[in-house]
Amino acid sequence: MALQATDTAVAAGESAGGPRRDRLRFLRNGKTLVGVAILGVFVLLAIAGSWLAPYDPSARSEELLQPPSWDHPFGTTQTGQDIFSQILVGTRGVLVVGLLAAVIATVLGVLIGVTAGYLGGVGDEVLSSLSNVFLVIPGLPLIIIVTSQLPETNDFTIALVIGLTSWAWGARVLRAQTLSLRGRDYVQAARATGESTWRIIVFELLPNLTPVIASGFIGTVIFAVLSEITLAFIGVADISHWNWGTVLFWAQSNQALAQDAWWWFVPAGLCIALLGTALALINFGIDEFINPRLRSDGRADRRVRMRVGFTPVVRPGHGDAEAEAAPRPPAATAPGTTIRKDDRP
Amino acid sequence: MRYLLQRLGFYLFSAWAAITINFFIPRMMPGDPVQALITRYQGQLSTQAIDSLRTLFGLDQEASLWSQYLDYWGNLFSGDLGTSFTYFPTGVSDIISQSMPWTLTLMGITTVLSFLLGTGIGVYAGWRRGSWLDSMLPVTTFISAIPYFWLGLIAIALFAVQWPIFPASGAYDNGLLPGWDWEFISSAIYHGTLPGVTIVISAIAGWILGMRNMMVSVSAEDYVLVAHAKGLPERRVMFSYAARNAILPNISNFALSLGFIVGGTLLVEMVFSYPGIGYVLFQGVSAKDYPLMQGVFLFVTLAVLAANLVADLVYLLLDPRTRREA
Numbered sequence: 001m002a003l004q005a006t007d008t009a010v011a012a013g014e015s016a017g018g019p020r021r022d023r024l025r026f027l028r029n030g031k032t033l034v035g036v037a038i039l040g041v042f043v044l045l046a047i048a049g050s051w052l053a054p055y056d057p058s059a060r061s062e063e064l065l066q067p068p069s070w071d072h073p074f075g076t077t078q079t080g081q082d083i084f085s086q087i088l089v090g091t092r093g094v095l096v097v098g099l100l101a102a103v104i105a106t107v108l109g110v111l112i113g114v115t116a117g118y119l120g121g122v123g124d125e126v127l128s129s130l131s132n133v134f135l136v137i138p139g140l141p142l143i144i145i146v147t148s149q150l151p152e153t154n155d156f157t158i159a160l161v162i163g164l165t166s167w168a169w170g171a172r173v174l175r176a177q178t179l180s181l182r183g184r185d186y187v188q189a190a191r192a193t194g195e196s197t198w199r200i201i202v203f204e205l206l207p208n209l210t211p212v213i214a215s216g217f218i219g220t221v222i223f224a225v226l227s228e229i230t231l232a233f234i235g236v237a238d239i240s241h242w243n244w245g246t247v248l249f250w251a252q253s254n255q256a257l258a259q260d261a262w263w264w265f266v267p268a269g270l271c272i273a274l275l276g277t278a279l280a281l282i283n284f285g286i287d288e289f290i291n292p293r294l295r296s297d298g299r300a301d302r303r304v305r306m307r308v309g310f311t312p313v314v315r316p317g318h319g320d321a322e323a324e325a326a327p328r329p330p331a332a333t334a335p336g337t338t339i340r341k342d343d344r345p
Numbered sequence: 346m347r348y349l350l351q352r353l354g355f356y357l358f359s360a361w362a363a364i365t366i367n368f369f370i371p372r373m374m375p376g377d378p379v380q381a382l383i384t385r386y387q388g389q390l391s392t393q394a395i396d397s398l399r400t401l402f403g404l405d406q407e408a409s410l411w412s413q414y415l416d417y418w419g420n421l422f423s424g425d426l427g428t429s430f431t432y433f434p435t436g437v438s439d440i441i442s443q444s445m446p447w448t449l450t451l452m453g454i455t456t457v458l459s460f461l462l463g464t465g466i467g468v469y470a471g472w473r474r475g476s477w478l479d480s481m482l483p484v485t486t487f488i489s490a491i492p493y494f495w496l497g498l499i500a501i502a503l504f505a506v507q508w509p510i511f512p513a514s515g516a517y518d519n520g521l522l523p524g525w526d527w528e529f530i531s532s533a534i535y536h537g538t539l540p541g542v543t544i545v546i547s548a549i550a551g552w553i554l555g556m557r558n559m560m561v562s563v564s565a566e567d568y569v570l571v572a573h574a575k576g577l578p579e580r581r582v583m584f585s586y587a588a589r590n591a592i593l594p595n596i597s598n599f600a601l602s603l604g605f606i607v608g609g610t611l612l613v614e615m616v617f618s619y620p621g622i623g624y625v626l627f628q629g630v631s632a633k634d635y636p637l638m639q640g641v642f643l644f645v646t647l648a649v650l651a652a653n654l655v656a657d658l659v660y661l662l663l664d665p666r667t668r669r670e671a
Contacts, residue, residue: 060357142646276491
């Protein structure tokens with residue numbers, strides 16, 4: 001699916017004289033903009049959170065279990081700690097672990113997936129069995145038992161464990177994409193002109209895999225953030241280090257629910273959900289960029305538009321998606337859905 | 346048939362890999378966790394428990410790694426997963442078999458429900474692309490981004506503390522003995538409603554999205570156009586032509602997301618103190634009860650593998666192409 005979208009993107013970009021316009025096209029999507037904006041706020045908080053925090057998150061005070069007020073926007077805990085400061089300070093840990101784990105998982109996924117898809121043969125068999133095994137082993141329990149046996153847990157080790165156990169999905173999708181790219185004419189041509197395998201992979205294949213890699217990366221960030229918060233919540237991770245899961249851990253172990261202290265656990269959960277939504281929205285943007293049929297704003301867009309390109313192409317808004325420039329293989333579907341196909345004999 | 350054998354072989358291989366990973370994890374850990382545990386429990390651990398731990402971590406120096414591995418398999422086949430020390434002297438396999446029915450029932454019912462509901466809504470949302478249903482997409486995204494356990498906390502705060510309609514914990518009234526009488530079953534349903542609804546709400550969003558996107562892709566296919574042109578009723582085109590083809594990838598995604606669902610269910614059990622596998626895992630984690638945790642992991646993994654095999658069989662039944670090539 002990524003293929004024809006990126007092909008058109010490349011073609012249109014070349015003919016329009018500047019690839020920049022098309023590369024940023026997915027930012028024009030409203031969903032993506034909202035997602036990027038929310039993510040940006042969280043990134044700012046992650047950088048500046050510990051300076052912005054009005055109190056020391058661990059400092060106790062006289063004001064025990066206060067509901068939200070001007071002094072304490074998210075209220076206080078049973079020992080008088082300011083929950084707003086805890087959330088602010090905790091943002092950094094959440095984002096750092098999420099991004100680090102996703103970087104590790106994506107690098108592994110690209111290495112394994114693209115290698116398997118491009119090389120084929122025995123290497124492919126071995127690598128794809130490996131990723132299939134990691135795919136069916138339930139991730140969260142594995143992460144829990146590995147982390148709880150580590151002698152020392154900090155942000156780095158947790159990110160490492162999450163990254164090392166969650167690369168398989170990306171590898172699988174990338175392998176499928178690489179398999180279908182490998183037979184394309186331009187790759188064949190590159191091979192015929194005697195380019196080295198590495199050059200083909202890095203300069204011919206990877207640029208066309210970028211949307212798939214990006215969407216896999218963001219998906220892994222979501223998974224890593226959730227896993228990390230879960231680990232903190234059940235008390236496996238280091239609970240002296242603030243992140244949103246730690247806030248929830250203390251809320252749960254101090255019976256915040258029974259004491260009706262809703263402000264103790266609601267803000268942390270909303271932050272998680274907001275961050276997750278932001279990332280998911282960015283991913284929708286990428287998905288719709290890859291697969292134009294998914295765009296739901298089509299109905300309002302009825303008038304015929306001519307696209308500047310090597311040939312003017314009529315682009316009706318809705319229904320006749322066939323008019324998209326590139327021919328579409330009949331069975332092609334959204335990225336995450338074609339995967340099983342090549343597993344069949 | 347060949348397809349089936351291939352899948353079976355793959356799951357056997359995965360099971361072997363999971364068991365081997367389970368064997369090596371404690372052995373690869375740096376440091377001496379057993380000594381740390383002994384100091385932590387300050388002499389409260391029996392010698393038997395310490396022995397069991399030393400075997401788990403491969404610290405009995407006399408045995409080579411290979412013979413430890415063989416022993417491990419031997420124990421596994423006789424159903425011996427070691428001794429738990431939070432529930433001392435009960436064996437890990439006994440604890441798991443006691444808590445297993447609760448998890449299986451809760452998860453089975455909620456998974457089927459959310460799959461059916463989510464797929465149904467997704468069919469409509471995809472078919473009527475651009476209608477008001479699309480405005481629900483951000484909402485479903487938001488819900489699917491909420492961690493299961495937090496939704497559970499909110500559910501407890503609202504429906505067990507604020508308005509005490511449902512119990513906050515447990516799987517049945519304490520006064521009752523488990524059995525197949527109506528009183529017990531109704532109590533179990535009553536206790537299971539809140540955790541069940543929590544899981545369904547968190548899981549449903551993924552199905553809606555997946556099915557919607559598949560429907561959108563499929564409804565632009567030629568055979569749908571032909572069906573329309575033949576003048577077939579809209580419902581028929583929607584269900585028998587579009588949805589029927591769109592559901593296949595959703596089923597294979599179902600198999601792949603089982604791991605996520607299992608993880609979420611385990612967490613919901615922890616929050617609701619529901620006496621299933623997840624709660625056992627939670628207790629194992631808080632007490633650093635390694636044999637118990639390892640046992641739970643192994644069991645959960647094997648269960649997920651079995652469920653995947655079932656999903657493959659369903660796929661085989663639904664998609665004639667897999668059968669013909671076989």
